[in-house]
Amino acid sequence: MPPIDTPVRLQAVAGPGQPDVTPALEQLYRDFESELLIPLWTEIGDLMPAHPRSRATPHVWRWSALQHLAEQAGALVPVGRGGERRAIALANPSLGGRPFATPTLWAAIQYLLPGEDAPEHRHTQHAFRFVVEGSGVWTVVGGDAVPMNRGDFLPQAGWAWHAHHNATSAPMAWIDGLDIPLQYTSESQFFEFGRDRISAAERGTPERSRAERLWAHPGLLPVGVTHTSPGSPLLAYRWEYTDRALTEQLALEQSGFAGTVEPGHAAVRFTNPVDGRDVLPTIRAEFHRITRGTETAPVRATGSSVYQVFDGSGTVTVGDTTWTVARGDLFVVPSWVPFAARSEAGADDSDSGALDLFRFSDSPVFEALRLDRTDLHGRESA
């Protein structure tokens, strides 16, 4: 989107605190326009609302539709240098027809055919992959081949070289999350092409990445390795551990001990083991499990989130809208819009399990800038 010289257009309006609309005022406004000036008094209601009113709209994208179109793209669209990735992004209906799920977050389905390689590049945008189903692709980050399987969360900090390759005979789809809109708005992004083809060794198919072998031991850090760059050195957070952590929280709750967010609602945050902070400097990632029959208390906060249903079924309420959701569905919660979820059996649902939700948000940005505010179950905290 190249810069466009947009003319300033001012319109005199009536209202409290507004000047009388006279020919002199009209002339003043014309003079403002020619000098590229805009008064506060006509704009303040939009610029300085009593509380955030997001330009984004709550919206849901259905997994079946995403999958279907990704398959179509697989048949029609190559993966190679220039286009770089077969990724298809969610475009919030009220963000200008741009590929932005929220004002700060990008969410896309990416699709790779058997044997395909996505070429190496790097960018300052922080990224992760999350796998709702399937397997067979290895993402190669800094030369380290990382397998991707259902339930895994795979962060990749900005400016790390990365490529992907499908080492199996089946196509695979997954979700990419990035801070593209944030860096687009802040104008901080850099990008470089890497090698067109990674080495044979990097195209191996290990069961665990080297990153996991070094960094995925609870509470243990290697003494001989220093990690100072932003973002976690741990390149995969496996479903096995996430599932166990959630299961344990609920079991502890059953025994009368603290651990969950609220009754029937367990949650873990993916963190950087080096400092315990968010896994990426601009993106928070969490996993929430809501037991069958539980409804979470409504929460609203500054900042936006994207959720993907990992398992189970139920309803989610974002502001005034309620959807029935099932595996793979993605939806957005804009800034300061209340959110609640209820776990319940779907129409064709035979399982008795919980509603499992993967969530990512821009909360670290708001906390770093001290712009975070939360209205928790009606009690506001700043």
Place this chain on the structure above:
Amino acid sequence: MPPIDTPVRLQAVAGPGQPDVTPALEQLYRDFESELLIPLWTEIGDLMPAHPRSRATPHVWRWSALQHLAEQAGALVPVGRGGERRAIALANPSLGGRPFATPTLWAAIQYLLPGEDAPEHRHTQHAFRFVVEGSGVWTVVGGDAVPMNRGDFLPQAGWAWHAHHNATSAPMAWIDGLDIPLQYTSESQFFEFGRDRISAAERGTPERSRAERLWAHPGLLPVGVTHTSPGSPLLAYRWEYTDRALTEQLALEQSGFAGTVEPGHAAVRFTNPVDGRDVLPTIRAEFHRITRGTETAPVRATGSSVYQVFDGSGTVTVGDTTWTVARGDLFVVPSWVPFAARSEAGADDSDSGALDLFRFSDSPVFEALRLDRTDLHGRESA
């Protein structure tokens, strides 16, 4: 600007890495549109450029024009509840006709007539005032009346109650800087009306604010007062100190000692005495003095700045554009656009002094998110 449901419109294009344009592809793009999806491969050049390409344009606003229009507004526009402030903002020519000097920064001239009061309110947006000439207005922050005089920098952290009153018989103009575009984009802003009229005591005209009496002693902090909110508790940084600090840097340089940024170029940063960090969480403010005949080395960095010429004259170069500037002129430096300044006598300039530049920027945002990168005299650092 209410949310607008913007349709997604995709256009198949030819190019490296792009799919062949076939009827099937056209159909796929139509399906993407109806599902609110946008491919990465058509957008990557815009979203992920090799380096930041700002939507903002370098531009200069002349002080004489601003002053003239502010006076006109003084005659036509009331100051009162609803409109809140007689402030007129710079609108960058390529930021959509919005009152945004840069993608993150607001800069406006504010004007108050003799005896006028601007009513009390508060907002999460961080703000400051800077006085290029004149005096007579007291800004009342949290009940503390703070005089404003030429050269003074007056920060006011988010969510602090504030009003202004002109206690003299002359009008006064000054510059407001805020992070309105940043908070508009991040959707974190809250606003509340305060009292329509502040008390008689608050409308006093002390020579120094209480804040200065507590916090403006070099290296000394009060033991009995805890300040934890974001932003500096010091509400005025007086010209006397700024001028002296710059003079001393240049004198030290003359004696062969370090202190300046580069030969002939002194600079100080306004900081929070409680933690030595930037005076506001989202805004950096600095004062630069460039001695006559000196040209600064070009620098480019992620993030944007607004400069106001405080004194002297010279030329400034922003990217490919060079302007001759004089007292009061304001100009913007967009992200990653090189900037240099040269101090030289103006056409009608009889003084032999330096070019004094006030600068504010969004650097703290980039540093907090670890998105800062600087290309300093050709050597890049990240």
Place this chain on the structure above:
Amino acid sequence: MPPIDTPVRLQAVAGPGQPDVTPALEQLYRDFESELLIPLWTEIGDLMPAHPRSRATPHVWRWSALQHLAEQAGALVPVGRGGERRAIALANPSLGGRPFATPTLWAAIQYLLPGEDAPEHRHTQHAFRFVVEGSGVWTVVGGDAVPMNRGDFLPQAGWAWHAHHNATSAPMAWIDGLDIPLQYTSESQFFEFGRDRISAAERGTPERSRAERLWAHPGLLPVGVTHTSPGSPLLAYRWEYTDRALTEQLALEQSGFAGTVEPGHAAVRFTNPVDGRDVLPTIRAEFHRITRGTETAPVRATGSSVYQVFDGSGTVTVGDTTWTVARGDLFVVPSWVPFAARSEAGADDSDSGALDLFRFSDSPVFEALRLDRTDLHGRESA
């Protein structure tokens, strides 16, 4: 040790920078004594050496002797209120006959008979337990019963209530590490008695503590629980994970990748998952594995360490002293004394394994106060 009014005794000496010894000087020194004054010029060599010269002496305590005496104590010494614990501490031979392993660290063997309980108390001293062999005791920290088994590291932050109970039919011994000398010197210690007997529920024998169930998932933190007190919320670091982490580091090294401290020398640090920092504010704890035949490069650093041989055999060199060591042996490395270890088969050693060393030190104290300095393989860093 109650304060003792110690008279000041000064002795005139000859040497560079010393005053001539005259009757007048002798009189001056007598006057200094009566006014409780001591000159720098006679003391500077002791007070301000060119580099640290520790009062502590390198020393080794043999596990067989410790075990034997602990058993004896089991027969003769009760465990109960007043004496509190059947713990027997290492007394460095040159630290004044005090129970201080080093100037900052306490190390003791603790011994509990079948069915015995150590009563509940709390103190500001930070503590941990480490198990070189045996099992059967649960330490109950904040009401959470934590099993103790060979290889486990169990931290317990200051001011946490804790008791121990032996739930089996065999006695058990383990190692306690605390910062008693540091807090004794800094005069910061508080202590409170708790309940004489913990509840039946707390005397359960779970396989895993509640703390582990919440906090021992790699890179995952519970969203619903805030932990702000100093020290790790994770109350047990299990041998299974430690062993695996060390094994993986060496396997990565074998494959040509970074991960170890130096060739053949793997090490992990026990860290607080909440912030990635040391597990206790004043104590660092690490596990080192040195493969058979490897000799580590000599290192010296400010601060002191206590090591316990966990497995294998070899020699360790502390300054000018070299000992052959085996399982359970404890030894101290004083400040700025070079340390190196060599893994080799013992006299009666039939295993082919590595030398496994558990280490704890006061490094976090030095780093917090910016007094850390390391001389690493001859290259000094500050």
Place this chain on the structure above:
Amino acid sequence: MPPIDTPVRLQAVAGPGQPDVTPALEQLYRDFESELLIPLWTEIGDLMPAHPRSRATPHVWRWSALQHLAEQAGALVPVGRGGERRAIALANPSLGGRPFATPTLWAAIQYLLPGEDAPEHRHTQHAFRFVVEGSGVWTVVGGDAVPMNRGDFLPQAGWAWHAHHNATSAPMAWIDGLDIPLQYTSESQFFEFGRDRISAAERGTPERSRAERLWAHPGLLPVGVTHTSPGSPLLAYRWEYTDRALTEQLALEQSGFAGTVEPGHAAVRFTNPVDGRDVLPTIRAEFHRITRGTETAPVRATGSSVYQVFDGSGTVTVGDTTWTVARGDLFVVPSWVPFAARSEAGADDSDSGALDLFRFSDSPVFEALRLDRTDLHGRESA
């Protein structure tokens, strides 16, 4: 003090929790002794008291006596390489006859004759100078000559080269404060000799140091200079500013506004302008002003302090001891001993002023290690 091999001597005692004194127990204790072991159960009362019981004793040193003996030393003791400084340290009566004012702090009077130079050296011990009366000496820190005058506080961070020279025709005395006992105990100290004679340029007598010219502007930091070492880059905190800050606090209090510690008690802390933290990593320095007739509320805290009376007169109470104090007197407040001060006219006191107290303490150490606890006016906070 070289290490001394101190034998372990154990004595069986009777009491709660103690074993029966039998021949077998006596034998066990003999065996402990020969193995360098000491039981906890006999030592716990000393090692783990209910609250800190300092080994230090409250004590006062009179300025007249210090001055007199410093003058005597001036006549008898040279200043030169080897002895390094004509400094005479306070020796707390119950700290073993060592030159330690408290377990962590060194305080000494230093004395320099007209024309004398103290040779250059550096050490890791953090230091400051405080001038209760006189002038004429310049301390030369890192080649920067810093004048010393009544009321000035002059910090000098560890490992900075420094010398002193008396450029006048009168002798001068001042107070040195260092963390010598802390670094002696922690065994972290390094020391190096510098040049025997500093250059002629460094022996100049500027009115202000270069450090002040760069760093002593309230809230302003130089953009072109990075200061990362521990300790403040500002080498002098002038009395003019300290006095004004205290005067303003009391004036604000008079007008009904917050600012003082408590009614009639103003205080400022000397801080590092780079980060707002304590001026030295291990030493806190403050100035307290207590108006005539005011008595401060008793406070006790972990850590120790040394006070010097700068002006006025009154009484100070440390634990159970109360002294009448006057200008120059020094006294110590040990850990967890309550302290209060009362400002009142002395016997021969004609002034109507306040009691001005300079204080330094080891509080940053306790805060960094999270060992700080304060009992403030009876309300304890941790």
